[in-house]
Amino acid sequence: MGGVDTDLIDIKGMPDNALKEFLRKKAVSLSIFEARKIVELIGRNPTITEIYIFNTQWSEHSSYKSSRHVLKELLPTQAPNVILGPVEDSGIVELGYINNERYGIVVSHESHNHPSQVVPYEGAATGVGGIIRDVLCMGAKVIAIADPLRFGDPNGKNKNKVKYIANEVINGIAGYGDAVGIPNICGDVYFNDSFDENCLVNVVCLGIVKEKDIIHSYAPKNAENYDIVVVGKATDNSGFGGAAFASLILDEKDREINRGAVQVPDPFLKNVIIRASYAVFEEARKKGIELGFKDMGAGGIMCSTSELCSDADFGADIDLGKVNISMQNLPPYMIACSETQERFTWISPPEFTKALLKIYNEDFELPQISIGAGAFVIGKVTKNQNYILRHDGKTVCNASINAVTQGIKYDRAKKAPKRNFKEPNLKEPNDYSNALLEILKHPNVASKAKAYKHYDTSVMGNAVIESGYADAGVVKAVDNSNFGVALKTDCNPRYCRIDPYWGAVNAVAESMRNVAAVGAIPSALTDCLNYGNPENPESFYDFYEGVRGIADAAKNLNYKGTKYPVPVISGNVSFYNESGSGKSIDPSPVIACIGVLKDYSKAITMKIKKEKSALFLVGDRKDELGGSVYYDINNEIGAVVPIMDFEKERNMIYAVIDAINAGLLLSCHDISDGGLATAISEMVMGGDADGEIGAEIALDFTNLRSDKALFSETSGFVFEVEGKNLEKLKILFKFYKINLIELGKTTKEKNLAIAKNSKKIINLPISKLKEAWTTGFAEALE
């Protein structure tokens, strides 16, 4: 191995206890085994810089050391529409062909849970910032973001902190997304006490790129001697150890120490960098130049430069002294591993570097926009596959680049935890109207307008269906084409608490139903797998079961028109989501489904459009209310979660997509939290709660007790159909062998009436529904 000329740390000679103490003092989270493994890998004792490099690279966050092989073993990532699977910063799925050119939707999905728990505004904001970089660096135009959120119990013992975190997280997402100017098109929010001390802030970002214009996260061919260029904010010490921090269990008493691991957002600078980067893309395409481009996220300069080069079988020779820094006397390991925001790395042929630097430094004046910001050449790509970092004329790291990037792997034990869930024996409610209002007011069901109206949902002017109006958000994908892209995120934590496998299956299926409910074809999935400590066999079991559930659902709810799965093209694993007291969050495999509409004008919302149209249900109601909101308002959780018949589910989804694209439906809504009664109520109200058309339905299609029929969350759809389309609709659903259940009709009366055996059990004016539905979430935040 190569030589260095700075002090070596005598790990070889240190006894275990001394090594343990050394690692603790230096805030290195490597185990003794891992520290000794460095010596084995690089063939000598490491420098302190090298120790910090491996500390970052071997963190769970960067290396996926517990999860990688499980994901590889189980998840389906291939289908004919996959342009790029989960191997680079983002996955890419086919949008379609426009003028004979193939276009891709670039998708990334990550978590920013720990930072958001510790410093919620900044944590959430930098989550948005990071995910935008992941998509941008594929050469894509960024078109949308979304944010699934999980918070603690807003009425529980930690309610003040929960509310504080929830509000700050929402403000952070708004503060960043609004300023960069990317529309926030959907999201979901759940509250429960398992998130009291560990909130979840996941973020999804979409972009659009022509297949031939993709810029990869690795150096191009023949890149020897190409320049390594960093661009963006001046490096400081913020976020040093962020990747390692993301892989720790949060302990309230370490709060102050942990704060230092959170990065500082600068959406203003990012706004300018995005535009400057678009100008670089254009210039490079014009000149036919091939580049490598990568976001600087976890592990900062070290991680992005080493991966850019090693993934193309090159080495790198970098002078850390050439990095733009904003703090004096930063030690080399900090320059290398700090996670300062708003930075990227380019690999550029020397003949193009001048043009690249000019765009950032002169055309967009980065150095004037933010002190010390700009684009700077810091090193060269080398044929020799070593990773060399220099500082002050000394070599501080010189290791095989593959050693730096190959990672580490653990086979974690798994053991099924005891789950003692029982079905409650509830009495039938006396007053169904009250039960429905209570459900509509439940913060997990109530309108999330108070969150998404903080976000800019219409910027970029590409909106087709903005947040809240339908089960999924829809944007027009590309100018001069009719393609639309739909997006929705899902995962019910209570289902996963009862059953981590079926909880994951339901998350996938629900995300697909949501996308189908606007008429889009579910085309790809991403997963952000939020779990507890993987070293705990019970948590690891939950993780494994969750991945198995995702895989089974993706494989069985096939990509429409094929026998292929709906591929999983991007994702992220976030472990160690538990409190200092060892309480793990509910298993949370948060799924995003990306849908494609060939003709976005076909997309429909959930709001009832006309009087006297027919309302239909598909998806038989079943007695499987485990984890339901109905049980929750009765302080129960239950044991039987919705179980899926994949063939029926698949056909139901396909039939709804076909019906919408044939123009047969006026409105459509997926049945989920709060069940059938909630779905109809939301259709009556509409996303903006301005609905003025009522509905009259009868429950005589089922033998279930009325509360179970109304509030069971078994999968299904409700939709509105005009009389003239009934015959066509019946033929279509017959073809898919799906039972169409006539529920009732829409009415001039501004009322929701539900009857069983000709007796009205619910009779509520729309205004009452609105009052409950529009206040529940707002009150949870207050």
Added chain:
Amino acid sequence: MPRKPNIAVIYFPGNNCEEESLKAVLAAGMDGRIVRWNERKGIEKYDGFIIPGGWGYEDRIRAGVIMAKDPVFGIIRKEAENGKPVLGICNGAQALVECGMIPGLKNNVEMALAPNKNPFINGYYTTWVNVKNEQEKGTCIFTKFTKKNEVIPMPIAHGEGRFVTKDKELLSKLIKNKQIVFRYSTKDGRIEESFPTNPNGAMHNIAAICSKTGNVMAIMPHPERASFIRQLPDTTELKNKFAGNIIAMEEPAPAMNVFKSMKKYVEEEIL
């Protein structure tokens, strides 16, 4: 054939609505280009200017203040005095108020766009609103195709959009001069001072003000995000009526008339 009006959409660092503003310009039948703040040389050759929404210069100090001090604004002011149209949308509207071009009665800042007063959401607020044109055709050059009392749906997306002034006589002067262009109203044109009709607490429900000469307009809602039927929400009949009709979806929505009117004015008065 006479050339098309050529519009500069100015990007100040931090703006983020330049692209959709340009799209509306082009769809209205004009030419145009996004011009960076530091490309001001020769900018006077353009026939009109749009200052788009966003967070120019990070809204440092106060929204629009630093933009208003940028040298490019000196040129825009001069061109406006020569009669060229200037449209400031959202952050651009804030800048026009901060540089005194709106309402432009004295040679200094007469109004402010204060933080929203909104009982539902503190700070930044995005929603669809309705604005009503109460003027006869005349003063404002951006409403040549908008009828008196016509109501137009547009989204707002701002934290500081409340038109206010300390000058007690200013409001009556603005009314008298016919400078108040759009006011927040209900769908059927009723002016209600209360939320949600008035989304930010603006005095007199003001959504847009023009200069005395009518060729400069500061508008807080976003006409460029409401210029195609596709962009409208399902709370508008227009969107629902054309569900499934891809050609209609790309047709102009009522707010497009702001840009069409700009075009007509340039053709009549500038070219």
